[in-house]
Amino acid sequence: MGQGRVKQDMSNVLTHYRYLHSIPEPGFQEFKTADYLAGKLEEAGYKVTRNLAGSTGLAGEYDSGIPGPVVAIRADMDALTHVIDGQKTARHSCGHDAHSSMLLAVAEKVMAEGKIKKGKFKALFQPAEELGAGALKILESDIVDDVDYIIGMHIRPIQECPPGSAICELRYAAGCHFSALIRGRQAHGSKPHLGINPIDAATCAIAAVNAIHLDPRLSYSIKCTRFHADSGVFNSVPEYAEITFDMRAQDNPSMNELKEQAIRAIENGVAAIGATVEKFEFYTHFPAAEGFDRELTKIIRESAAAVVGEENTIPFFDTSGGEDFFCYPVKFPHIKAGFIGLGVGAEPCLHHQDMHFDTKYLENGVSIHEKVLERLLG
Ligand SMILES: [Zn+2]
Ligand SMILES: [Zn+2]
Known part of the structure; x- marks a missing residue:
């Protein structure tokens, strides 16, 4: 050069x-x-x-x-x-x-x-x-x-x-940003067994997402880039947590596959402790x-x-x-x-x-x- x-x-x-x-x-x-x-x-x-x-x-x-x-x-x-x-x-x-x-x-x-x-x-x-x-x-x-x-x-x-x-x-590359609003169940901090902690659920979802593997010959990535959970107090289990992901893939079919797998991983990840995804929100989608x-x-x-x-x-x-x-x-x-x-x-x-x-x-x-x-x- x-x-x-x-x-x-x-x-x-x-x-x-x-x-x-x-x-x-x-x-x-x-x-x-x-x-x-x-x-x-x-x-x-x-x-x-x-x-x-x-x-x-x-x-x-x-x-x-x-x-x-x-x-x-x-x-x-x-x-x-x-x-x-x-x-x-x-x-x-x-x-x-x-x-x-x-x-x-x-x-x-x-x-x-x-x-x-x-x-x-x-x-x-x-x-x-x-x-x-x-x-x-x-x-x-x-x-x-x-x-x-x-x-x-x-x-x-x-x-x-x-x-x-x-x-x-x-x-x-293709790029996509979306968030998942996770609903747990509120409880007093001294009685966590009565609640479902959406923060724990969100970490299960993130772990599940991080375990996604597409064909390694493809170039792609997915990572959690934002994590919000705040009921306003520190001595109670909050009801909601929101996690946001950034996804990249070298072509459009790979992005579609990544998106499908991410949604499945998040839904099943939060379900592991009884939480649910109240909604997914997609902000941007850049085609490859x-x-x-x-x-x-x-x-x-x-x-x-x-x-x-x-x-x-x-x-x-x-x-x-x-x-x-x-x-x-x-x-x-x-x-x-x-x-x-x-x-x-x-x-x-x-x-x-x-x-x-x-x-x-x-x-x-x-x-x-x-x-x-x-x-x-x-
Ligand atoms: Zn830019
Ligand atoms: Zn630019």
């Missing part, structure tokens, strides 16, 4: 990034972010549709009037809510401000330079990726109904992609990467090589991370999808409240997007 490369062609990406980075907003509350993006797209000459499906999502559209494919580049806009010094604080710890900045910058550039010569280009800004709900919300609108190609990009942590490099096919198109991935690979050099172009990478981007090709299997990972030196890792990276590499993302657009619509 070489030293990585920085594209020198200057766009407005850093100006956009500095502003968007200063106004982090959580999922479905990207009001200022959406306002800024919509305003800049309109200034650049795009037809802008705001409030897609009643959300903060928006799209800028340019129709060349010449027959050709409809190409969408999708960027996410939301920040994460961390608890910092006891305060809920929105921060762009996943770099979605970078994604929006790169997409806006390339939209301005291709318009100013007249590079869309056929077909239609849609710059799609999606809310609430972190909530696993944004793509599904956008799909309630008709904005992607006519799309032939959809492209996503995500900055990568330094462990996955060296700075100045690019991954041409980032294969995301599907819909990658060979021809599009080849175009991405050639575009990336032209920007960062062949030696810094990584053909594919299997990540355990999740992305709701794949809701688009899963819903519309005819859409040709591509997903690019951008090496920017993000440390210590994404979702860390102090995640930081070298913004000079964002120009690479703009240029890769630009070259892909030139190939598809030039």
Whole structure:
């Protein structure tokens, strides 16, 4: 692996990034972010549709009037809510401000330079990726109904992609988060034999879940990530406990199998001491990467090589991370999808409240997007 490369062609990406980075907003509350993006797209000459499906999502559209494919580049806009010094604080710890900045910058550039010569280009800004709900919300609108190609990009942590490099096919895993509300029976702390302790039941459920084994050739994980039980007093057996799980699997059939086994393990685990599961609640479900198109991935690979050099172009990478981007090709299997990972030196890792990276590499993302657009619509 070489030293990585920085594209020198200057766009407005850093100006956009500095502003968007200063106004982090959580999922479905990207009001200022959406306002800024919509305003800049309109200034650049795009037809802008705001409030897609009643959300903060928006799209800028340019129709060349010449027959050709409809190409969408999708960027996410939301920040994460961390608890910092006891305060809920929105921060762009996943770099979605970078994604929006790169997409806006390339939209301005291709318009100013007249590079869309056929077909239609849609710059799609999606809310609430972190909530696993944004793509599904956008799909309630008709904005992607006519799309032939959809492209996503995500900055990568330094462990996955060296700075100045690019991954041409980032294969995301499936991710799913759910909780189980476990009901026991309340009792005085001195008379535990009259109660059923839901905390004990929850630990039985967790042990049962930890004993799940899928085929070891598959990559998957399941772990308890949250445990709540508090009746408000310390001298009584509480009635309820709630446990939350994070599940990952490399493909969608494995995720379905993991989900079925987890539900069975939790139900039977709590039943071991007479407790019951009152309800399961599923929060998010990110499908694993599907819909990658060979021809599009080849175009991405050639575009990336032209920007960062062949030696810094990584053909594919299997990540355990999740992305709701794949809701688009899963819903519309005819859409040709591509997903690019951008090496920017993000440390210590994404979702860390102090995640930081070298913004000079964002120009690479703009240029890769630009070259892909030139190939598809030039
Ligand atoms: Zn994230
Ligand atoms: Zn992200």
